[in-house]
Amino acid sequence: MSGDPAQPRLHMSGIVKRFPGTLACDATELSVRPGEVHCLLGENGAGKSTLMKILAGSYQPDGGEIRLDGQPVTLTSPQAGIAAGIAVIYQELDLIPDLTVAQNLLLGHAPATGPFVRKRRRLELARAAVDRVGGEFPLTAAVRDLPIADQQLTAIAKALTGDARIIVMDEPSATLGENDLAKVFEVIRSLAAEGRSIVYISHRMDEVMEIGDRATVLRDGGTVGVYDIAETGPERLVAAMIGESRELVRPVEGAPPEGEPLLEIDSVRVPGLIDIAGIEVRPGEIVGLAGLGGAGRTTLLKTLFGVSGGAVSARLGGTPLRVRTPAAAVKAGLALVPESRKEQGLMLGLSVGRNTAVTALGRPPWLAPRRLGRRLGAPVLADLGVKCATPDQPVGELSGGNQQKVVLAKWVTRGGVRVLLLDEPTRGLDVGAKADLYRQVRRLADDGVAVLLASSELTELTANADRIWVLHEGRNVACFDPRTAAENTIAHTVITGVTP
Template identity: 75%
Template sequence: MTATTERLRMTGIVKRFPGTVALDGVELSVRPGEVHCLLGENGAGKSTLMKILAGSYRPDEGTILLDGQPYAPATPHAGLAAGIAVIYQELDLLPDLTVAQNLLLGRAPRLGPFVRRGQRAKLARAALDRVGATFPVTARVGDLPIAAQQLTAIAKALTADARVIVMDEPSATLGESELLAVFEVIRSLTAEGRSVIFISHRMDEVMEIGDRATVLRDGRAVGVHDLASTGPDELVAAMIGEAGELVGATDRPAPKGEPLLRVERAHVPGLLDVRDLDVRPGEVVGLAGLGGAGRTTLLRALFGDLKAQVDARLDGRPLKVTSPAAAVRAGLALVPESRKEQGLMLGLSVSRNAAVGALGRPPWLLPGRTGRRLTAPALADLGVKASGPGQLVGQLSGGNQQKVVLAKWITRGGIRVLLLDEPTRGLDVGAKADLYRQVRHLADQGVAVLLASSELNELTANADRIEVLYEGRNVAHFDPRVSPENVIAHTVITGAAP
């Protein structure tokens, strides 16, 4: 097999859902030993195309060849058996099973009817070591942080003898060291002749790891690019149909005055000890830090979502938040990192999800017409792409689901402090711009914003001030208007300001 022989060819792929055409004659060609990036805005059709490849969906039209042979998997199990392994952005792990059980589910070594647990643990450990994971194979997956679950999903793909490995936003929850380990894994896989389809919205990752890229827009393939001779701006222009900077630095003057939120101390033994953190009305304060630095723990503590000692004041008065309900009554709103588990009711419509906070009733009792009327402005401002307000939110792309979570709080109103935990995880460049425009609009109305993100360039572009967390403590703060990004990055990694 030569370097130019096709490992995978998808031709004329069409997929229709009620009220929409998700894919309209898509073409995709992937070579052996290649990292082929699949790019496009949220809703462009990337995930649908990969679900067809995996066997989760059946195409309405089109053909697939795998190493020159017809390929038409009826189920994901059939796809895996044929050599297609998919690591989805929304992980398909079983939370109640151990890491080892997840990695070798259905493929564990056996002696007669009995699982050889020692051999299974050895194989699982080898797969985890390959992706740089240090947590035990006996850990229950549901107890692991999201970054560790992501590494588990990648390791699971390595235990299968896959010819094509699809990675859908693999770096969305990973820290820098974890991402470097994943890139080494990708390079070793392609060196063995395996093909990797890499989906990411981070242009720096695409340019570093990719060989070629296919760009999807509105359910169609609009171009194939050799990444050695293509710049990020050209790729972005192909994705959105126009050139231009999507997330620029704020030109608002830095807010002044007394703090709206003052955190004297937020403490969780062994995890968090943040002191003297202020946020003024209209101020966007970014929380930077490596994975495990305490950003999520801090936001959950302020929102009353975990047991913590929180000494804080809101507008000069003591803030007593004993539960999320108490936080909402006080004017706090949280957009959580895990939207599917904590932010949405996937079996209900877009409008019911976005209206539930505003109407204060169980979502199944919400009047449809009232919900649509209340939520329409926020959904439109955020650019939510759906076939209509009645579409199930679980059918939306991940980025559009995240927009619905924010729309829920905007529709409710009365927000005084907005807590954002990785709000752009899985969002394309255009969707990120929509979200940050809305965040700035809320800040312009006097809302205090705490923005936790692993995307330092987004923090420097959108935050008025950046607080660096390291091992649970806030160790430095910067004005991104005057501090170079490399100085902030140095502090994020080392925990010490130069």
């Protein structure tokens, strides 16, 4: 693949992207050369995903310019991105599980005569792409039946069938073993040798040092530096990611709760995902869970709540905790505010009142009288400061902050909550809504509830948690007191898994 090495294959300059209450990209810069493996680094929330979605055409920037091989382009849709030679391989692979490998590879551009797909030609093109990435799996196999490593190779091969000149790989190692990753690295090197440009996103410094040529570091939506990896140590990259000037975190008010733990997690194991042990939460205590994407925070909370299967050895109030289903977890006094409030926490077509009272009604909410939902939920909605026109308003019409309050309200309405599990409770909320939510969580803790809080926002954890456990690659590796620990020390541990 041709390309002038003196001219960037990709140049994104002054990229600005705003969301309500958030400046996700703040004049962000990214320049990638032909034949280069360019690592894109940054903490959670630094702006990496937003920048790549702009490159893919999924988001439209509010400002800035994108040039490909020196020519300005406007990418108005994912189809426009693909047509421009840009392929993004997301961590959750963009493959259709029930289709075959060949069908996935040529989906949308299969060779055809009139309305009929030329299946033999499709197999020939698919075989060439799969051979190119070293795949040895059958083209007629359904993608869901392939090992995850072969699914990853299928996603790379799919990018080649579209003749991609820029290939973005988002955390490709998250689901790969060491041998499988070595095979993917071989493919990446050969693609770069052809002149293709690879943007490699990873939090793992050992991978970055092995595969990368240069690295761009983002922090708080902006570009803080571009580094030649051969001349830069991992410690310098980590320092750029977290900021070397962070001060000691502001301590939470009051002394940490004392006494016997309410929730004692001896061990929670899900093969291949998490192996966590020794976490305790006292009544009135907020224990934070920090970690990168894929570190295991969500899996831990879902397993404790009976959503995901796993081996759990835990005690609640000294009694063995046995929860194989969410219903059993609720009966035991656990409550979960899930990461995706719209998909897992609310019934968007039903009213605010009925959503608030859903856990207390003891029947499907659409079968309960509307006035009953209003009566049960009204006091809690008022106490939590939920802003709605009327309790009969569909919950889907509320702002994100008010929707999240309704998710919390349904557990308060039911009563009997002993342990509150919060998974990214402030995602997508503005600053004011975040403050309101954390005030309500602290009030519940003050009433004796034990809170386990997972968040990608380390600043929020240090401001609101009594203790912070760091999870790294499925294990809890260190516990910090935010009253005394420096935030950059915690951030360093989040990224590397090692306390400096």
